[in-house]
Amino acid sequence: MYLEGHKRKFLVVVDETPECESALAFAASRAQRTRGQLALLYVIEPEDEAMHWLGVEDIAREEGQSKAKAVFRLFGRKLKAMGFEELVPEEIVREGNKADEIPKLIEEDQDIGVLVLGASKDPSGPGPLVSSLAGGRLAGVFPTPITVVPGHLSIEEILALA
Template identity: 45%
Template sequence: MSDSEKQQATEKRRKFLVVADGTPESEIAIHFASLRALHTNGVVTLFAVLSPADAAGQWLGVQNIMREEARAEAEATLHKLAAHVNEYAGIIPELVIREGRLADELQKFIDEDPNVAILVLAAGTGKDGPGPLVSLTAGGGFRIPVTVVPGVLTEEALRALT
């Protein structure tokens, strides 16, 4: 198989999209998505969104530095999580960083990539409810299914589900 054939085969694999926002719930979602991708020959896509900077004229230089620092921090976090996914499931995940409102960028990415098959989220366990992402997706609006994994699942329970 040539390199281009390998790339096309990889591009057509089902993607499990996880918002990597640094919460404990996102780690559970990453584990679940990694196991599902492993068992179905899929791909894990780790997705991070940077908040847009406000335009303030004279502070543009400061905003650019802050944006660069936020991007560098997001890249470092995603690379750390990617190494974890690789150790955990033997998968090299796709890394995506966008800038904007989370809901908008998530919707755009799902619409742009036809291989994104499932959005995997984990519900929060605190008194504040399942979390803003789970609440956001509860109303639908995505062209793909959303899997919400309980945020209290143990490693054994996760493995039993996949």
């Protein structure tokens, strides 16, 4: 990521949780301020084992791809609304378990320098992804720094901090 022609990427795992917008705001602001790149990852998680017959798996995969495109469009609009009109994120779709696919992607793409996650403000915990990656067994051996954006912060506060 430090060689000429490369940009440090801020990776955000996007889905339909409210905390994703917090992670998006922080990562977009850091990418813009440091002349980096924003990368959005959508992971199509596998359905149960019964779906491997009669083409159901193919249909589920197509639906997952369609959903990924819709989520990318949504977050593209959110970026523009936050004032990041010129920031064009890289859109990445993977299939598998999120906790497995994120480190695999980071190992494959040496330009990814930071994983940005949004923490839930739910009193039951920060969310499964934050718990498994930032606070779990992988925290000490994760291939990049992980930034966790607190869920109680407003977008304006996040942009000011970034």
